[in-house]
Amino acid sequence: MRGLWPILKRELLGLFVTPIAWVIMAAFLFIEGLFFYFLIMSYSSQSDVIVGMGPAEAFFGQSEFFYFPLVLICPVLTMRLFAEERKSGTIEALLTAPVTPAAVVLGKYLATLCVYVVMWAPTVLYMFILSSHGEIDWSLVATGYAGTLLVGMAYLAIGTLASALTSSQLAAAMGATVFILAFFVMGYAARGFDEGSTRSMLEHVAVSSLMNDFSRGLVDSRRLVFWVSFAIIPLYATIRTVESWRWG
Amino acid sequence: MIACHKLCKDYGSFRALKNLSFEVARGEVVGFLGPNGAGKSTTLRILSGFLGPTSGDARINGHSIVDEPIVAKSMIGYMPEAAPLYTEMRVGEYLLYRAELKGVARASRKTAVSRVIADAGLDGMDGVLIGHLSKGYRQRVGLADALVASPPLLILDEPTAGLDPNQIREVRALISRLKEKHTILVSTHILSEVEAMCDKGVLIARGELIAQGTLAELRALRRPRAVRIRIRGDASAAKKALVDIQGAGETTIEDSADRSRLSVSFSDPDDADATTARIVAALSRVQIGVVEVVPSSSLEQVFADLTARAPTATAGDAKKRKGQR
Ligand SMILES: Nc1ncnc2c1ncn2[C@@H]1O[C@H](COP(=O)(O)OP(=O)(O)OP(=O)(O)O)[C@@H](O)[C@H]1O
Ligand SMILES: [Mg+2]
Numbered sequence: 323m324r325g326l327w328p329i330l331k332r333e334l335l336g337l338f339v340t341p342i343a344w345v346i347m348a349a350f351l352f353i354e355g356l357f358f359y360f361l362i363m364s365y366s367s368q369s370d371v372i373v374g375m376g377p378a379e380a381f382f383g384q385s386e387f388f389y390f391p392l393v394l395i396c397p398v399l400t401m402r403l404f405a406e407e408r409k410s411g412t413i414e415a416l417l418t419a420p421v422t423p424a425a426v427v428l429g430k431y432l433a434t435l436c437v438y439v440v441m442w443a444p445t446v447l448y449m450f451i452l453s454s455h456g457e458i459d460w461s462l463v464a465t466g467y468a469g470t471l472l473v474g475m476a477y478l479a480i481g482t483l484a485s486a487l488t489s490s491q492l493a494a495a496m497g498a499t500v501f502i503l504a505f506f507v508m509g510y511a512a513r514g515f516d517e518g519s520t521r522s523m524l525e526h527v528a529v530s531s532l533m534n535d536f537s538r539g540l541v542d543s544r545r546l547v548f549w550v551s552f553a554i555i556p557l558y559a560t561i562r563t564v565e566s567w568r569w570g
Numbered sequence: 571m572i573a574c575h576k577l578c579k580d581y582g583s584f585r586a587l588k589n590l591s592f593e594v595a596r597g598e599v600v601g602f603l604g605p606n607g608a609g610k611s612t613t614l615r616i617l618s619g620f621l622g623p624t625s626g627d628a629r630i631n632g633h634s635i636v637d638e639p640i641v642a643k644s645m646i647g648y649m650p651e652a653a654p655l656y657t658e659m660r661v662g663e664y665l666l667y668r669a670e671l672k673g674v675a676r677a678s679r680k681t682a683v684s685r686v687i688a689d690a691g692l693d694g695m696d697g698v699l700i701g702h703l704s705k706g707y708r709q710r711v712g713l714a715d716a717l718v719a720s721p722p723l724l725i726l727d728e729p730t731a732g733l734d735p736n737q738i739r740e741v742r743a744l745i746s747r748l749k750e751k752h753t754i755l756v757s758t759h760i761l762s763e764v765e766a767m768c769d770k771g772v773l774i775a776r777g778e779l780i781a782q783g784t785l786a787e788l789r790a791l792r793r794p795r796a797v798r799i800r801i802r803g804d805a806s807a808a809k810k811a812l813v814d815i816q817g818a819g820e821t822t823i824e825d826s827a828d829r830s831r832l833s834v835s836f837s838d839p840d841d842a843d844a845t846t847a848r849i850v851a852a853l854s855r856v857q858i859g860v861v862e863v864v865p866s867s868s869l870e871q872v873f874a875d876l877t878a879r880a881p882t883a884t885a886g887d888a889k890k891r892k893g894q895r
Contacts (some may be wrong), residue, residue, distance in 0.1 A: 323672060327670075329671070331667070332656070332659075336656070336658060338657055350653065406644070411652065412654045412655065412656055414615070414620050414650040415648075415650060415654060415655070415668075415715065416711075417619070417620055418620050418646070418650070419643065419671045420640045420641075420643040420644035420673060468736060568619075568622040570581075570621075
């Protein structure tokens with residue numbers, strides 16, 4: 323895919339130079355560090371509280387609080403992607419280069435995914451801290467991270483689409499946040515329903531059910547399909563949006 | 571090199587281009603002229619593949635910009651109006667990125683960038699943040715970007731807009747040097763610029779083609795409306811002598827301080843030559859020496875005349891109507 327690699331590199335540079343990436347990573351690590359600290363404190367004071375679940379599983383699968391920052395962080399990472407280029411007019415130089423809209427969209431999207439991965443990387447340290455004080459199941463850690471990657475892929479794809487739909491960065495970030503939040507709320511709402519199709523449907527889309535499963539090593543293909551399409555559909559819509567600008 | 575065929579472009583219900591067809595041959599430098607809002611940028615955006623035509627097609631070197639956009643785009647170096655750039659990048663960094671994006675092989679990227687930095691007059695600027703550059707220098711970065719992949723065709727949208735007179739001269743000189751290796755389509759609304767650097771002109775107004783051809787052909791499209799005369803003698807006397815000449819309209823003294831330059835308008839432009847002869851004869855009868863006679867038909871005037879008229883009354887249409895009568 324011609325042009326993907328230079329676009330990805332430039333976008334990374336843009337994210338780190340306008341210090342969005344640094345600010346986000348700092349904020350994220352602060353929040354996750356705090357969460358990790360409370361988790362450790364609760365384990366060391368009352369080790370029987372979460373029966374049958376190690377701290378690593380709890381870290382990934384126990385609380386939505388842990389995923390809540392992503393509702394804001396992902397849209398802020400992606401808000402610039404297209405909105406800024408359209409506002410400043412640089413999109414004209416970009417789209418008149420011999421590159422396909424797909425390469426443009428994927429290059430930009432993958433740049434934010436790289437920042438996302440880098441942002442999570444230091445949390446591996448927490449796992450080493452845990453392992454030095456007790457048993458830790460590394461395969462569960464791996465599925466836990468796979469789950470977070472799936473969530474990031476989906477949220478960033480939604481943010482990318484939002485950024486292509488408006489030339490205002492603020493509107494892009496807000497739009498994506500509201501959309502992602504709606505899925506969050508659905509997860510909570512599921513608890514208000516009795517067992518039945520509505521409840522299981524709502525649980526299916528909830529980030530908590532994905533992470534609950536993955537943190538316990540349960541990789542369900544239906545969840546995989548749902549979350550991967552959650553990433554692919556917005557990306558496809560973004561490519562079509564970029565193509566549609568030509569005919570506007 | 572460029573062949574536009576019946577290009578139309580609608581913005582919503584507004585039709586910005588109406589059946590625009592023109593051609594640019596390999597090696598030509600063509601000025602693309604029109605008043606504000608004529609549709610110049612719209613046309614160039616279609617040619618560069620940024621916008622799609624509502625109907626019609628354009629071929630770049632035989633490749634349709636609608637059906638084979640990637641191939642067509644790879645032959646074009648396009649400089650958008652106002653040259654938008656990433657302000658957070660450095661000049662050299664930006665040009666390297668653009669070279670890579672346009673598929674310049676890794677091994678020749680560095681040399682390509684230093685070549686265009688020299689060509690566009692950006693020596694010593696490669697470490698400067700684009701956000702810190704003046705408008706003129708940003709314009710040069712845009713030009714360097716258009717050149718970096720050595721495309722056979724350059725499409726430049728008002729490359730001299732907003733530059734100071736020295737920079738304008740430099741950009742014009744650069745374009746004249748680029749003639750050797752590139753076909754160039756350059757838009758502007760400054761006519762002297764076209765006279766200075768182009769072989770041909772394409773004139774549009776309100777989205778329609780008004781005229782095209784070599785500069786001489788464009789000038790010939792309009793008969794002179796007046797003749798400018800430099801005399802030796804009394805200007806007021808000369809003016810009096812020209813009151814009743816057949817075919818001559820008003821006489822004006824162009825410069826009240828100099829008083830040696832007169833401009834005589836023609837009441838019937840088709841009879842310009844005979845009228846000019848009568849004017850000169852009349853002046854010599856009253857013992858006023860005629861030093862210089864210049865028919866006034868600058869391209870500026872051609873432009874003003876052609877674009878001011880309603881597009882339904884272009885030269886061709888007028889002839890047609892005459893023929894029907
Ligand atoms: N994106 C757009 N949406 C709606 N109308 C547009 C758009 N772009 C241009 N137009 C209209 O199309 C017409 C042609 O615009 P264009 O920019 O092509 O003119 P131009 O010849 O380049 O003018 P200038 O000399 O001022 O640069 C104008 O009337 C303009 O208002
Ligand atoms: Mg324009």
